Amino acid sequence: MRLYGLGRGDAMGDEVLYSFRAIGPMDFDVAAQQTTPWEWFDSSVDSINPSQANLKQSSPGQIPWWAKISFHDHPPLVFWVQHVFIKIFGENNFAFRLPSALLGILSVYLIYLIGRKLFSAKVGLMSALLLAVTVNHVFISRVGLQESYVILFFLLTLYWFLKSLTDPRYFIVTGVALGLGALTKYTTLIVAPIMLVYLVLFYRKLFLNKSLWGGVVAAVVVASPIFIYNLMLYKTVGHFDFQLSYIFGQHPQVWQSAPGKEEIGPLGARVWNFIPELINSNSWVLLLSFGLASVLSLSRLILGKIRLSRSKAFLIINLVFLTVLVLLIGPTRRFLAILTPSVVLSISIYYKNMLSHKNAVNIILAGIVAFEFFYSVNSQIFYYPKGREVWLYSKVRYENYNWGYNELKEFFDMELKNKMPELAFDSKYQFLASQQEKSLKRARELGFQPYPVLIVYDNLVANIPQLWILDRLQVYHGWPVIKAEDYLAFGNKNAFAQTYFIKPTDNVPFKNLPHLSKAADIVESDLVARGLKPQILKNKRNEDVFKIYKF
Numbered sequence: 001m002r003l004y005g006l007g008r009g010d011a012m013g014d015e016v017l018y019s020f021r022a023i024g025p026m027d028f029d030v031a032a033q034q035t036t037p038w039e040w041f042d043s044s045v046d047s048i049n050p051s052q053a054n055l056k057q058s059s060p061g062q063i064p065w066w067a068k069i070s071f072h073d074h075p076p077l078v079f080w081v082q083h084v085f086i087k088i089f090g091e092n093n094f095a096f097r098l099p100s101a102l103l104g105i106l107s108v109y110l111i112y113l114i115g116r117k118l119f120s121a122k123v124g125l126m127s128a129l130l131l132a133v134t135v136n137h138v139f140i141s142r143v144g145l146q147e148s149y150v151i152l153f154f155l156l157t158l159y160w161f162l163k164s165l166t167d168p169r170y171f172i173v174t175g176v177a178l179g180l181g182a183l184t185k186y187t188t189l190i191v192a193p194i195m196l197v198y199l200v201l202f203y204r205k206l207f208l209n210k211s212l213w214g215g216v217v218a219a220v221v222v223a224s225p226i227f228i229y230n231l232m233l234y235k236t237v238g239h240f241d242f243q244l245s246y247i248f249g250q251h252p253q254v255w256q257s258a259p260g261k262e263e264i265g266p267l268g269a270r271v272w273n274f275i276p277e278l279i280n281s282n283s284w285v286l287l288l289s290f291g292l293a294s295v296l297s298l299s300r301l302i303l304g305k306i307r308l309s310r311s312k313a314f315l316i317i318n319l320v321f322l323t324v325l326v327l328l329i330g331p332t333r334r335f336l337a338i339l340t341p342s343v344v345l346s347i348s349i350y351y352k353n354m355l356s357h358k359n360a361v362n363i364i365l366a367g368i369v370a371f372e373f374f375y376s377v378n379s380q381i382f383y384y385p386k387g388r389e390v391w392l393y394s395k396v397r398y399e400n401y402n403w404g405y406n407e408l409k410e411f412f413d414m415e416l417k418n419k420m421p422e423l424a425f426d427s428k429y430q431f432l433a434s435q436q437e438k439s440l441k442r443a444r445e446l447g448f449q450p451y452p453v454l455i456v457y458d459n460l461v462a463n464i465p466q467l468w469i470l471d472r473l474q475v476y477h478g479w480p481v482i483k484a485e486d487y488l489a490f491g492n493k494n495a496f497a498q499t500y501f502i503k504p505t506d507n508v509p510f511k512n513l514p515h516l517s518k519a520a521d522i523v524e525s526d527l528v529a530r531g532l533k534p535q536i537l538k539n540k541r542n543e544d545v546f547k548i549y550k551f
Contacts, residue, residue, distance in 0.1 A: 001133065001373075002104050002138060002141045003101050004381060005381065006093070006094050006097050006101055006142060007092055007093035007094030007095075007097060008402065008406065008540070009401060009406075010093075010401055010403050010405040010465060011405070012401065012403070012405070012462065012464055012465060013143070013464065014260075015096065015097070015143050015144035015145050016464045016465070016468045017464075018074075018078055018079060018096070018144060019082050019095075019096035020468060021079055022079045022086060022096065023091060023472070023476055024083070024476070025079045025083045026038065027067070027072055028429070028432070030467060030471050030475070033257040034255050034256070034257055036071075036072045037063070037233065039429060040237070040254065041062065041064060041067060042429040042431055063431060066228055066229055067229070067232075069229055070225050070226050070229035070230075070241070072241055073241065073242040073243065074242075074243065075184060075185060075225075075226050076183060076225060076226075077180065077183035077184045078149055078184060081099050081149070082095070082099060082144065091472065092409075093144075096144040097144045100140070100143060100144055100149070101142060103149055103151075103152040104137060104138075104140065104141025104142075104148050104151075106152055107137070107141075107148070107152050108131050108132045108137075110152070110159055111124070111127045111131050111155060111344065112125060113159050114155060115128070115345055115348060117159065117162045117163070118162065119349060122352055123345070123348045123352050126344075126347075126351060127341075127344045127347075129369050130347060130368070130372065131341060131344045133369055133373040134282065134286055134340060134372050135281075135282060135283055135372070135375050135380065135396060136281045136282050136333070136337045137151075137337060137340045138380050139337070139394070140334060140337040142380060143334075146184060147335070149184040149185070150181070150188045150338060151338055151341065153180050153181035154181060154188055154191050154341075155341060156181075157178045157181055157188075157191045157195075158194075158195075160177055161174045161195050162314075164211070164212075164215070165203055168206060168211040168212060170211075171209070171211040171215030174195075174215050175214070175216060175218030175222070176222055178192065178215075179218065179219040179220070179221065180222060182223035183222065183223055183225065186243055187329065187335075190321055194317055194321050197317055197321075198314055198317055201313065202313070229241065230244060239252045242255055246258060260330075263330070264329065265330070267327065270328075270330055273331055274327065277333060277336060278331070278336060279390065280333060280394065280395040280396065281333040281337070281396055282340070283371065283394065284391065285368055285371050285372065286344075286372060289347045289350075289368060290346060292350070293349070293350030312349070315346060315349070318342045319346070325338070326339065333395070333396050351364065374392075375392065375393065375394065378393040379393040379396060383402065383541065402539045402541060403462075403465075404537060404538070404539035404543070404546055405462075406539075407537050407539055407540075407545065407546070408469055408537060408545075408546050409468075409469045411546075411548065412455075412469070412473065416473075416479065418446075418447075418449065419450070419451040420440060420443035420449070420450055420451065420477075420478075421440070421451065421477070421478045421479045421480065422450035422453075423452050423454075423480060423496060424436065424480055425480050435476060436475075436476070436477065436478035439478055443477075452495065453480070453496060453499070454481075454487075454496040454500070455470065455473070455479060455481045455482075455499075455500050455502070456481075456482055456483070456484055456500065456501045456502070457482075457484065457502045457503075458483075458484055458502060458503040458504060458517060458520035459484065459485075459520065460503070460504050460517050461502065461504060483519070484519040484520040484522075485518075485519035488522060498550065498551075499550070500549070501520075501524070501548070501549040501551070502546060503524055503534075503547045504545065504546055505536075505545055505546060524547075524549070527551060530551070532551055534548055535547070535549075535550065
């Protein structure tokens with residue numbers, strides 16, 4: 001469920017913003033509204049902001065060492081891991097999604113270990129079964145986002161923390177896991193107050209244990225790249241990275257937009273949207289099971305029929321802190337995935353403790369697992385889901401869409417195979433010029449043939465796949481790529497022996513901006529007048545998705 005057809009869905013979301021930079025790795029993604037320190041420090045161009053004119057270096061393109069140990073908007077670990085996988089498997093969807101899938105599988109094992117540690121082997125096994133098949137965790141394991149990493153390091157930290165309560169030597173390993181979580185995404189740090197509250201309530205004597213403070217030191221040491229990066233960034237430009245500057249109310253002029261922050265809305269709207277997004281992110285059977293388990297367990301606790309053990313208190317603390325976190329950052333489907341391990345653990349405890357008849361437990365659990373399996377396959381694996389949305393498949397399925405962008409990438413992979421650009425545009429930044437020169441040097445060593453080609457594209461190519469398919473060719477490999485309106489103003493068209501013009505058909509999304517296509521329409525009309533006919537690319541559904549003119 002996590003590995004089958006992993007690369008076939010088009011890369012249309014934030015996963016491209018990570019994987020594009022992971023190729024280098026390089027903190028640059030052609031975003032004019034959110035520039036990066038690499039751009040600020042590149043003295044081959046004018047300063048991005050007049051107030052930061054002091055950033056220009058005496059040597060062109062000299063980026064300080066500390067600007068390379070993290071990224072302006074996120075900690076570096078996801079980029080580093082994806083870089084390794086891209087090096088091994090190539091620049092493709094499978095490569096940058098595979099780490100998420102593998103970590104998702106490991107998370108299933110970790111929830112088993114945590115369930116066994118807190119309650120029993122049976123609870124651990126039930127939890128693992130549910131997490132293995134529930135749609136939100138399958139979804140988050142099949143995309144190259146950070147949340148699969150976040151869940152893995154969150155669970156890993158909790159597991160070693162639970163072991164530390166009986167053997168404090170494990171606090172050092174707990175600190176290492178926490179530090180790795182901090183290097184993944186700042187939201188992983190929610191595990192720190194969870195552990196702190198649990199220690200204050202039940203294990204205060206451990207605050208006197210040297211191993212606990214050794215674990216704190218270990219976490220700081222492992223996470224040191226983000227501390228060094230932010231301290232140097234503040235010292236140099238007067239603000240922290242994008243995430244921390246937002247938290248501390250800094251508003252740097254170089255970041256004119258705040259992707260992911262502008263859409264979350266006020267707290268009231270987040271609370272209002274929490275339940276609807278929870279329904280969109282999970283199957284109704286899982287949510288019904290969780291609701292039933294919560295209500296009945298709470299009523300039995302109030303009536304005094306069960307006691308609140310330390311293990312159950314630990315689970316409640318987790319759920320409370322994670323819910324608060326989701327409400328603070330916004331209840332989007334990817335963020336709600338961090339709740340799923342605690343949800344399946346709660347369900348497993350209920351079915352283990354509330355139903356006394358073993359056969360009834362097995363039948364009900366088997367029914368839930370079977371439905372979740374079908375629901376996830378229907379949502380994530382099938383191109384065409386069966387039945388009605390919400391009841392038989394989830395809205396969490398965008399990475400399975402096939403708009404034809406993968407086919408467009410395959411087209412250029414074949415057209416440019418064993419070739420290198422004979423002509424290239426000058427780079428705005430020295431670090432880009434250096435990157436392209438490395439690529440060209442390697443191509444020459446491999447004996448690739450020079451190819452004088454120009455790639456022209458319609459603005460209606462969606463910007464995220466444009467970044468992955470077209471900008472990647474130019475930024476990392478030097479192939480000349482321009483928009484249709486720039487092509488019309490381009491004065492040296494004859495320098496290129498071959499030109500490709502790409503225009504989406506009506507089946508490709510984001511066709512609601514017709515004013516952006518005027519230049520492309522002019523180019524296409526001219527090509528048609530010359531008698532040229534396009535090559536039609538089809539997607540896996542046999543739909544016409546792109547027209548490509550070769551001239």
